[in-house]
Amino acid sequence: MEKYIPQEIEKKWQEIWRQEHRDGCKNEDARPPYYVLEMFPYPSGNLHMGHVRNYTIGDVMARYRRMKGFNVLHPMGYDAFGMPAENAAIKHNIPPAEWTYKNIENMTRQQRELGLSYDWDREVATCHKEYYKWTQWIFELFYKRGLAYRKEAKVNWCEHCNTVLANEQVIDGTCWRCDQPVVKKDLKQWFFKITDYADRLLDDLKLLPGWPERVKT
Numbered sequence: 237m238e239k240y241i242p243q244e245i246e247k248k249w250q251e252i253w254r255q256e257h258r259d260g261c262k263n264e265d266a267r268p269p270y271y272v273l274e275m276f277p278y279p280s281g282n283l284h285m286g287h288v289r290n291y292t293i294g295d296v297m298a299r300y301r302r303m304k305g306f307n308v309l310h311p312m313g314y315d316a317f318g319m320p321a322e323n324a325a326i327k328h329n330i331p332p333a334e335w336t337y338k339n340i341e342n343m344t345r346q347q348r349e350l351g352l353s354y355d356w357d358r359e360v361a362t363c364h365k366e367y368y369k370w371t372q373w374i375f376e377l378f379y380k381r382g383l384a385y386r387k388e389a390k391v392n393w394c395e396h397c398n399t400v401l402a403n404e405q406v407i408d409g410t411c412w413r414c415d416q417p418v419v420k421k422d423l424k425q426w427f428f429k430i431t432d433y434a435d436r437l438l439d440d441l442k443l444l445p446g447w448p449e450r451v452k453t
């Protein structure tokens with residue numbers, strides 16, 4: 237009986253797809269465009285089965301549309317900034333950049349092995365200078381227009397870890413990492429003035445036909 241050995245057969249075809257740029261997407265193309273975008277994962281180290289499920293569904297859509305004659309843009313990237321990187325760096329005692337890039341490399345390898353049909357030429361990571369210069373650019377616009385401001389506000393704080401904790405990281409009043417009690421601390425923080433747009437947001441809900449009522453609520 238012939239055996240299916242994924243490490244052999246899949247590797248072979250993935251290499252051929254890569255050489256032929258099967259998953260690439262050109263900006264100029266006569267075919268109708270179609271955009272498939274899944275959530276960019278946080279590079280925590282390894283893909284878990286939740287990732288595999290989510291990305292398989294997106295990949296099925298992308299492949300289906302390609303076969304139906306669409307020019308499919310199916311990119312991938314990494315949501316690589318934030319508190320998890322800070323916490324992991326403290327935990328493993330290594331610089332956050334080192335930890336983050338190592339994880340991106342490993343997760344990219346796993347995604348390639350799964351054969352997910354991404355246009356890897358368009359890969360982004362929010363920790364790349366080429367990416368976050370745009371975050372800084374838009375933040376500056378907000379700031380100059382009075383829509384970003386600083387003020388004191390209470391945060392969850394762990395004295396032992398010396399970090400802020402998200403609400404989900406406080407378990408029964410203690411820190412999820414070290415089990416020490418969490419305190420409320422006044423810290424100067426940045427805020428976006430979203431309330432300026434609250435009425436407009438509410439008014440414009442009527443411009444969204446077909447949205448489920450529970451989502452609008």
Ligand SMILES: [Zn+2]
Nearest residue numbers: 394397411414
């Ligand atoms: Zn702690």
